[in-house]
Amino acid sequence: MRFxxxxxxxxxxxxxxxxxxxxxxALRMPLWDGFAPDSGFLPLVYGVLLAALAAAVLVQLxxxxxxxxxxxxxxxxxxMGALIAAVAALPIVGFVISVFALLVFLYAGVERLRLLPxxxxxxxxxxxxxxxxxxxxxxxxx
Amino acid sequence: xxxxxxxxxxxxAALTLKHLTMCxxxxxxxxxxxxxxxxxxxxxxxxxxxxxxxxxxxSAIILFAxxxxxxxxxxxxxxxxxSVPGESSTVMxxxxxxxxxxxxxxxxxxxxxxxxxxxxxxxxxxxLTLLAPPLAQAALAFGPPEYFALVVLGLTALxxxxxxxxxxxxxxxxGLLIGTIGIDPQNGIARFTFDQTWLLDxxxxxxxxVALFGVGEVVASCALGAARPVADVKNVLPTREDxxxxxxxxxxxxxxxxxxxxxxxxxxxxxxxxxxxxxxxxAKDPSRFGxxxxxxxxxxxxxxxxxxxxxxxxxxxxxxxGSGTTAIILGALIMFGIRPGPELFTKNADLVWxxxxxxxxxxxxxxxxxxxxxxxxxxxxxxxYRWLYPPILALCIAGVFSQSNSVQDCWLLAGFGLLGWxxxxxxxxxxxxxxxxVLGPLFESALRQSLTLSHASPAIFVTxxxxxxxxxxxxxxxxxxxxxxxxxxxxxxx
Numbered sequence: 001m002r003f004x005x006x007x008x009x010x011x012x013x014x015x016x017x018x019x020x021x022x023x024x025x026a027l028r029m030p031l032w033d034g035f036a037p038d039s040g041f042l043p044l045v046y047g048v049l050l051a052a053l054a055a056a057v058l059v060q061l062x063x064x065x066x067x068x069x070x071x072x073x074x075x076x077x078x079x080m081g082a083l084i085a086a087v088a089a090l091p092i093v094g095f096v097i098s099v100f101a102l103l104v105f106l107y108a109g110v111e112r113l114r115l116l117p118x119x120x121x122x123x124x125x126x127x128x129x130x131x132x133x134x135x136x137x138x139x140x141x142x
Numbered sequence: 143x144x145x146x147x148x149x150x151x152x153x154x155a156a157l158t159l160k161h162l163t164m165c166x167x168x169x170x171x172x173x174x175x176x177x178x179x180x181x182x183x184x185x186x187x188x189x190x191x192x193x194x195x196x197x198x199x200x201s202a203i204i205l206f207a208x209x210x211x212x213x214x215x216x217x218x219x220x221x222x223x224x225s226v227p228g229e230s231s232t233v234m235x236x237x238x239x240x241x242x243x244x245x246x247x248x249x250x251x252x253x254x255x256x257x258x259x260x261x262x263x264x265x266x267x268x269x270l271t272l273l274a275p276p277l278a279q280a281a282l283a284f285g286p287p288e289y290f291a292l293v294v295l296g297l298t299a300l301x302x303x304x305x306x307x308x309x310x311x312x313x314x315x316x317g318l319l320i321g322t323i324g325i326d327p328q329n330g331i332a333r334f335t336f337d338q339t340w341l342l343d344x345x346x347x348x349x350x351x352v353a354l355f356g357v358g359e360v361v362a363s364c365a366l367g368a369a370r371p372v373a374d375v376k377n378v379l380p381t382r383e384d385x386x387x388x389x390x391x392x393x394x395x396x397x398x399x400x401x402x403x404x405x406x407x408x409x410x411x412x413x414x415x416x417x418x419x420x421x422x423x424x425a426k427d428p429s430r431f432g433x434x435x436x437x438x439x440x441x442x443x444x445x446x447x448x449x450x451x452x453x454x455x456x457x458x459x460x461x462x463x464g465s466g467t468t469a470i471i472l473g474a475l476i477m478f479g480i481r482p483g484p485e486l487f488t489k490n491a492d493l494v495w496x497x498x499x500x501x502x503x504x505x506x507x508x509x510x511x512x513x514x515x516x517x518x519x520x521x522x523x524x525x526x527y528r529w530l531y532p533p534i535l536a537l538c539i540a541g542v543f544s545q546s547n548s549v550q551d552c553w554l555l556a557g558f559g560l561l562g563w564x565x566x567x568x569x570x571x572x573x574x575x576x577x578x579x580v581l582g583p584l585f586e587s588a589l590r591q592s593l594t595l596s597h598a599s600p601a602i603f604v605t606x607x608x609x610x611x612x613x614x615x616x617x618x619x620x621x622x623x624x625x626x627x628x629x630x631x632x633x634x635x636x
Contacts, residue, residue, distance in 0.1 A: 008568040035598040036590040039331045046319040053312045076361045087552045099536045106532040125533045129540045139544040
């Protein structure tokens with residue numbers, strides 16, 4: 001069984017577990033008040049529905065033949081990791097440095113473009129975003 | 143005021159410099175995102191949401207609508223020139239459009255697509271003008287049970303648009319579930335905040351939309367290779383024979399596209415498939431199809447543009463989106479504090495009619511852009527995706543942070559972005575999740591009000607005729623995959 005197939009199973013399992021979590025927590029809330037549902041009723045219904053529907057997808061996937069293609073996931077994972085690192089760096093080094101570093105890493109590190117054009121493009125994009133969000137829209141970027 | 147009076151007032155609003163600029167920017171961006179790989183109209187609108195937050199709602203919706211129908215024009219270029227559909231609704235254009243390009247007739251293929259799109263877009267907008275107001279008027283009698291049923295129909299219909307109804311329903315329910323995070327507006331109880339104060343306000347529509355359609359799509363597409371060789375574009379104007387062969391296919395495609403676009407759970411992709419099949423059925427020599435028949439370009443291109451206008455009918459009059467992109471536009475309306483649904487035509491008539499008027503103007507702008515400038519837009523195809531996706535990710539971070547100046551929102555961006563990537567990778571429809579989040583509060587309040595009215599009897603949803611019909615339609619949308627194979631062999635025989 002290749003990753004591509006297992007990955008979809010993980011996705012369906014994730015939704016099943018989230019549904020179960022919502023059911024579990026909703027049961028601690030008031031469910032009914034007079035004639036109408038209270039805070040916990042709809043979350044409980046959503047939890048049951050999500051768990052049941054996602055479990056049905058799980059069964060469907062488990063019974064299906066593995067027809068997935070074996071395309072690479074290395075690059076998307078690196079890009080996703082870089083995004084998470086940039087978000088983690090935001091409160092520490094600020095918007096400009098974290099976004100500039102993210103762009104240089106993606107251009108030069110992931111895409112193997114030459115460092116100078118990568119740095120120039122990264123600086124131009126970061127500068128443009130800074131001008132639009134900070135100077136024009138007045139957003140207090142970190 | 144009559145519909146004509148409203149439309150004229152809409153034109154006077156749409157023709158102001160501010161709205162005209164937004165309309166031009168919208169169709170230009172729509173054209174570009176239709177051409178560029180790895181980014182569609184839904185992602186483009188998602189990325190622009192933070193920039194329009196706090197702006198004039200009319201301008202913003204004119205911009206978003208322009209991106210939506212403009213992308214239908216742009217997707218044609220990639221279909222014809224590199225045999226890669228820019229949008230799913232231009233898949234059928236690829237069949238004959240690329241063959242025409244191989245025969246050195248890329249110009250006439252793009253030309254007839256632009257003319258057909260213009261005619262269909264304009265006639266489709268005319269249909270929207272005539273059909274949406276009476277539909278909204280009829281729906282003004284809606285009470286809580288009807289609104290409840292409308293939300294059920296909207297969610298199930300959108301779930302049915304994707305590759306799997308079951309996966310679409312999972313996404314829709316997950317969206318409703320995310321919508322329960324935060325303070326319950328009814329009684330002030332904090333729900334599913336996991337003791338995190340920053341979750342008391344819930345998950346913002348912008349954060350989820352940018353994460354799924356911005357980060358998710360970009361990460362899923364970042365493995366795209368280098369730009370492909372692009373066919374040359376010369377002599378965009380079709381010949382007299384081309385025009386003669388395309389006239390009726392354009393009109394038939396427009397009719398098919400508009401009707402399909404108005405129906406929930408269908409959309410531009412199905413419309414273009416049906417229009418192509420219809421042309422092949424009525425053609426004197428069906429064997430020409432697939433080998434560069436210009437009717438095979440004219441009909442589906444007209445159909446997808448008419449369907450884009452048609453999909454605005456249920457979105458504006460009932461608050462039921464017919465496609466992923468209209469679901470995001472619906473969310474944007476709510477973000478601006480406007481309640482979508484039948485009251486839109488009475489309470490926000492200025493906005494609705496300005497948007498409709500801008501669609502007429504936008505179609506003219508697109509025709510002007512596409513005939514002389516098709517070659518110029520074709521050059522965008524030469525930009526490798528590796529230069530495009532890093533700035534999109536940077537824009538996602540800046541846009542989400544600016545929503546409420548919160549780093550926690552950026553963490554949600556990363557988390558939901560990861561989820562969006564997996565959903566995109568395994569072809570799970572993401573739009574129902576957005577719609578679930580957006581319509582969740584309306585759904586909950588409509589359920590509570592309905593059950594209070596009926597003294598807790600759920601029969602209220604099936605004893606009121608409109609509510610019963612809407613729920614029956616929802617049931618049909620969900621169960622369609624079960625019973626359509628029963629009719630399929632008979633249809634094949636025909």
